[in-house]
Structure formats: C-alpha cells, structure tokens
Amino acid sequence: MRKIPVLEIFGPTIQGEGMVIGQKTMFVRTAGCDYSCSWCDSKFTWDGSEKESIQMMEPQKIVDALFEKGDGRFQHVTISGGNPGLLAQLNTLVDLLHENKVKVALETQGSRWQKWFTKIDDLTISPKPPSSGMTTNFETLDFIIRSLEEKQQGNFSLKVVIFEKGDLQYAINIHKRYPDVELFLQVGNDDLETVEQDKLLPYLLEKYERLVDLVMNNSELNDVRVLPQLHTYLWGNKRGV
Ligand SMILES: C[S@@+](CC[C@H](N)C(=O)[O-])C[C@H]1O[C@@H](n2cnc3c(N)ncnc32)[C@H](O)[C@@H]1O
Numbered sequence: 001m002r003k004i005p006v007l008e009i010f011g012p013t014i015q016g017e018g019m020v021i022g023q024k025t026m027f028v029r030t031a032g033c034d035y036s037c038s039w040c041d042s043k044f045t046w047d048g049s050e051k052e053s054i055q056m057m058e059p060q061k062i063v064d065a066l067f068e069k070g071d072g073r074f075q076h077v078t079i080s081g082g083n084p085g086l087l088a089q090l091n092t093l094v095d096l097l098h099e100n101k102v103k104v105a106l107e108t109q110g111s112r113w114q115k116w117f118t119k120i121d122d123l124t125i126s127p128k129p130p131s132s133g134m135t136t137n138f139e140t141l142d143f144i145i146r147s148l149e150e151k152q153q154g155n156f157s158l159k160v161v162i163f164e165k166g167d168l169q170y171a172i173n174i175h176k177r178y179p180d181v182e183l184f185l186q187v188g189n190d191d192l193e194t195v196e197q198d199k200l201l202p203y204l205l206e207k208y209e210r211l212v213d214l215v216m217n218n219s220e221l222n223d224v225r226v227l228p229q230l231h232t233y234l235w236g237n238k239r240g241v
Pocket residue numbers: 033039040041042080081082083084107108109125126159161186187188189190229
C-alpha cells in the first residue's frame with residue numbers, strides 16, 4: 001500500500017469556500033504541488049519549508065486520525081493540498097471514508113486526472129488565472145471536465161480566484177468553454193501576512209464588494225456565484241482552521 005504525504009489534519013470546521021460553503025467538515029491537507037501560484041495561501045505544502053513535518057500515512061491511519069480528532073462530530077471530509085490530484089493512492093482513503101458513511105470533498109486545480117475523482121461527493125476544480133503565473137493546460141482540463149460530465153457520481157463545480165481584471169476575463173473564458181458547469185468566483189486574498197482577523201476583515205470585505213460590483217456589471221457573467229473565503233472572515237490567515 002503506497003502511503004500518503006500528509007501535512008495537516010484538522011477540524012471540524014466550516015468549509016470556507018465554493019460549492020458547499022458553510023458545510024461542517026474535517027480537512028486532510030496533502031503535501032506537494034505541480035504548480036507554484038504566486039499568491040498561494042498554502043505555500044508550505046510545496047516550498048520545502050515544512051518538509052520535515054510531512055507524515056507518510058497509510059489510508060487507514062488517516063481515517064483513524066480523523067476519527068480521533070473529529071470524535072463523532074463530523075460526517076464530511078475535505079481533501080486539499082497542495083494538489084491531492086497527484087496521488088493515485090488517495091483512492092483507498094476515499095473508499096474507506098465512504099465505508100464509514102463519511103462524504104468526501106476534494107480541492108484540486110485540474111492539472112491532473114485521477115480515476116477516483118468520479119467517486120468524490122463535492123469536487124471543486126479550480127483552474128488558475130493569469131495572476132497566479134501558471135498556464136492552464138486546456139487539453140487536460142477538457143479531459144477532466146468531459147470525464148466528470150460522463151461519470152461523476154457526486155457534484156462538481158469550477159472555482160476561479162480573482163485578483164485582477166485579467167483574471168475576470170479568464171473566468172469568462174472558462175464560463176464560455178464549460179457553460180453547463182457551475183462556476184464560483186472567489187475573492188483573492190493578497191494579504192497573507194496579517195493573522196489578526198479584526199485587521200484583515202475590513203480589507204477583505206472591501207475586496208469582496210469590489211468583485212461583486214465587477215460581476216454585477218458584466219453581462220458575460222450572469223449565471224455565477226461570487227463568494228469570499230468565509231474562514232478568513234472568522235479567523236484571518238490562521239492555519240489549521
Ligand atoms: C491551497 S489550494 C489547494 C488545492 C489545489 N491546489 C487548488 O489550488 O485548487 C485551495 C484553494 O485555495 C485557493 N487559494 C489559494 N491561495 C489563495 C489566495 N491567496 N486567495 C484566495 N484563494 C486562494 C486556491 O485557488 C484553491 O481554490
């Protein structure tokens with residue numbers, strides 16, 4: 001059995017982003033990413049700064065850790081990273097969670113495909129706009145979206161983080177390319193230093209309002225949802241919440 005590189009297991013907390021925002025959930029954060037987004041709020045998963053903290057865990061050990069931490073207070077687990085889509089061995093973890101009557105969500109950027117994606121209950125694909133410095137491989141993304149449209153057992157959606165005008169245009173292109181897939185626009189957080197929530201909140205609220213204004217005035221984004229990162233409103237840039 002191939003082990004899974006894990007950096008954090010935390011919760012229960014609320015899912016602060018996207019299609020199931022507000023959902024009570026545990027998080028498993030895997031290490032390693034094939035991208036290096038300029039504004040990544042989880043750089044520690046891939047920049048080597050915490051490589052000593054990576055735990056190589058058997059799927060069953062992750063389930064045990066979740067049940068110990070969660071202690072009867074959860075029925076939903078979100079796998080994020082880094083890019084969990086790099087890890088074929090997550091298949092077993094997804095099956096074990098389902099056997100335990102726990103629903104499974106996934107956060108990934110859509111740069112890699114895994115067969116176990118089709119079993120995810122709440123799947124968020126978050127392709128990266130120009131401000132990230134990354135380039136989308138649309139051949140891969142097309143394949144992923146097509147495969148999910150054919151076989152997905154749960155729900156899936158697209159989520160694009162917006163920092164600047166060029167990102168909004170990227171989101172419009174994504175919306176046109178995949179018109180039948182639910183699209184979420186998420187406010188970009190460019191202050192990853194401030195930990196105190198009371199200092200960050202007015203700044204983030206203003207950014208959210210600006211994004212809402214932009215989308216309300218855009219006739220090419222009429223069937224989208226605009227969301228903040230709700231967890232940052234409560235806990236700022238704190239880790240593990
Ligand atoms: C840390 S990533 C991990 C999962 C996967 N690598 C991905 O990017 O989808 C989780 C989510 O956080 C978003 N995110 C990362 N940094 C952000 C920031 N500074 N502001 C807003 N959202 C951010 C990503 O776009 C992604 O949707």
